Structure formats: structure tokens, C-alpha cells
Amino acid sequence: MSTRQSGPGTTAQHALEGLRRAIIAGDLRPGQRVRQEEIADNLGVSVAPVREALRVLEQEGQVEYRPRRGYFITELWASDLAEIYALRQLLEERAARKALPTLDDDAIERIALAARDCAEAAERGDVAAELAANRRFHFGMLESPDQVHTMRLIRLLWDSTESYRALYYNSPEERAETVHAHDAILEAVRRRDADALVAELDAHRSRALEVLTGILDGDGER
Amino acid sequence: MSTRQSGPGTTAQHALEGLRRAIIAGDLRPGQRVRQEEIADNLGVSVAPVREALRVLEQEGQVEYRPRRGYFITELWASDLAEIYALRQLLEERAARKALPTLDDDAIERIALAARDCAEAAERGDVAAELAANRRFHFGMLESPDQVHTMRLIRLLWDSTESYRALYYNSPEERAETVHAHDAILEAVRRRDADALVAELDAHRSRALEVLTGILDGDGER
DNA sequence: CTCGTTTAGATTTTCGAAAATCGAAGCTAT
């Protein structure tokens, strides 16, 4: 599927988006080999841009590269997720405290909108849309112009766990839970209460990690 | 220069190394445009592997990409360096405290060797060799098997400032200073004194940042 | 003289095919 035509982005960007979609959708599963020509054919492009996209994903940690052997979707264990979530805690607390005082009403409105989008997508069960809205929600309250490098690291951590977050959103219970957590977070943002915000973010994150650990230990045991 | 032949690595890796060298050596300066064909010709390869290498550097933050416009060597301001060094402080303290108890005599020997290599390179004025040895020194005491993701972020931060570190090493004074700082750090490692180690690392880092800030404000002022 | 348009050259981007490499099945000698 997918008609090819020179849109605003380059073909490599198109390939990157296609690969991301496939990973989130579960068409490409952890551990699986990525057949370059197959991806290229599915997207109606040649292998060159696909390889460039794979390089990007490699740097993000979403695929692993073995020279002359190809690219493989990264498999994460519970211990990996724990480390990544601990790093997120460290970096996101920093970012949140820095950014919170700089948020104007406009920014808060955008965050609230993202929360609504997120809730709607959750109800529809549209995992991809929920992932996107969830990102807008969280990054909306962390982003600040003098923290670009911090944000780059945070974005990297999010990217490398995107497919596992998709796993999390497959549970209807957790989708509902997320809506509540977002309300509490948004409330803290509105009150400009940094400590409360950090506490809520930590709780939100911990919950996700706990659930994911359960899922991974349940069926992904080596 | 540079004879091409199918070595152990791929051509893309060869291109990546070539680009790194050129950046460290100052052949490619901050802000400058990267002409893909020129790079390819110099390395005796085609543009495809060069583009893949550039994608890697883009993710590392060493080059910036503007679609259909090309790749540009990233320009960092004093404020960028300050942020990056603050992040390093945060992450390296974590890594050092985790790794210190796990270092065996063998590991410490490797670190000491790296320190010697570093001092020798400093004396010779071989900046590239010093950068490499310096990296072995620092990463040798941070690396630990259950902190792979932390190390990935730290490596990223180091990569993105590699050319500026090269700038720092151009000063003979600072090369000498580094040797002393490394001695103090190594001493703390041998004593297994985590607090002292962190303090020395912080001091070492602060000094570098201070010097670099001076250099950048001096001549690179927009 | 200034602003917008056109054109030409340089550069990026993508493709399709050739070359190199890998992994597994099949073969042979012991």
C-alpha cells in the first residue's frame, strides 16, 4: 500500500515513518530480522532511503546492526526498561522543574488539548494516535528553549521504548488509568506545583514500568 | 589519500571514521556545509555510504540536517556546552558510583594504561591519540554491564562535543593540566573513594568547560 | 534603484543493477 509521490518530506523520512509504524503496529517484532528489500517494496521505494532510516533507528536503539548480517529489531528485557525508566526519571524531573515556570497559558492549553486527544484515542482504541497524543502531552510540559540537549536525550529514551509503550496501551485498563494520571499531572501543572508535578510524573512512570515488567516476565521470558 | 579495500569493516564505517577524523582535525569546521561528493571522492567511495555515516553523525548531534539542503557541521555555543556538561555531570556521577565497586584489578590496570597513553600523546602533541586515550580512561571507569543505556547517553554527549574537546587539547597548558587531573582521579579510583572520585571528575569537567567557554566567547561570538 | 522572476549550475536524493558476503544444505573422505 501507500502511494509514493514527492511530498514535503524526503523518501528517507517516508521510510522512517513507515518503519516506525510497522514497529508500533507489531509487524516488526523484537528480535526479528529486517529484510531491507521487503520494506522497500512495501513502501514503494528503493533500499537506499530504507537503509538511511535504519541507521537512524539504530542510533535510537530501536534496531541493532550487525555488519553484513543486517538489522534486527531490538529486544528489551525488564532490566533494560528499568534502567531506561530510571534515566527518564532523572532527566524528566530536571526538565520539568526548568520548564514549569516558563509555561504560558497558551502552552498549558496545548497540553490540555493533547490530554483530550489522548483520552479520545484511548476510547477509540487507536493505539498509534494515543502514542502520538501522549507524546505531545508529556513533551509539551518539558520542552523549553534552553534545554534542547536534555530534550534530545529524553526523546531518545522515549524512542527506544516506543514499541513497548504500544504494548502497554493495548490494555484497556491501562488506557483508562492513563487518562486519570494525565488529569492529575495537568492539575499540578495548572497549580504550578513543581513537587506535585514531579511526584505525579514519577507515579505515572512507575505504574507503566510495573505493568510492562509484568507483561515481559509473563511471556517474553528469553 | 586513503587506499580503499574491503577490510574488516564496511565502507560506511570507513566513511564514518573518515568524517570523524576530518571533524576532529578541523578540516570540517562548525557551521560549514558538508559536500557529500567531495567527502566520497576523498575517501574513494560513493556517496551512499557517506550519507549513511552522516545519518549517524546527525543522531549524535555532530551534524545538522536540512532536507534537500544538506548536512552542516553543528555549531555549539557556550550555553550548549554548559548544558551538555551539566548533563554529563548528572549521568557520569550515577555511572561512576555504580561502576566503582565492580572494578577489578584488571580494569584498574586498563584505566592506568589509558592514563599513560593519554600523557604520552599529550607530550607528543598528538591530539587525535589523546582524545582516544582520554576516552578509554574515562569510559573505563564508568562502563558496567548493567548500565548500557546510561553509557549510551554518556557516549552520545561525548560524541557531540568531540570537536570542541579537540579544541581544548590544542592548548599545551591544558594538556598538562589534564595529566594531573587524571592522576587525582586514578588515585580516587584506587582508594575506592566514590565521593572523592565524583568530586575530582566534577573539577576536571568544570575546568574544561571554563576553558572552552573562554575560547568560544573569545572568537566564536556569532 | 529595488524587487520579483527566470535561468543555469551545483548539489542532493533516489533508483536499479552489479558486486560482495553470509548461512544453510549437500557432498565427500575418514
Next chain:
DNA sequence: ATAGCTTCGATTTTCGAAAATCTAAACGAG
């Protein structure tokens, strides 16, 4: 039967050239 070697198909990797796009200079109208 098995260990080691060989061959074959599948896949990655690289190349050279075509297509698309951008930058800057030349041009012309107001």
C-alpha cells in the same frame, strides 16, 4: 556417522547515473 569442505540461493552492500531540488546570478519591469 561425523567433521570439514563446497556450492548455491538469499541478502546485504556498494556503485554510477538519472531525476529532483536548491542557490545564486542574470535579467527585466515598475
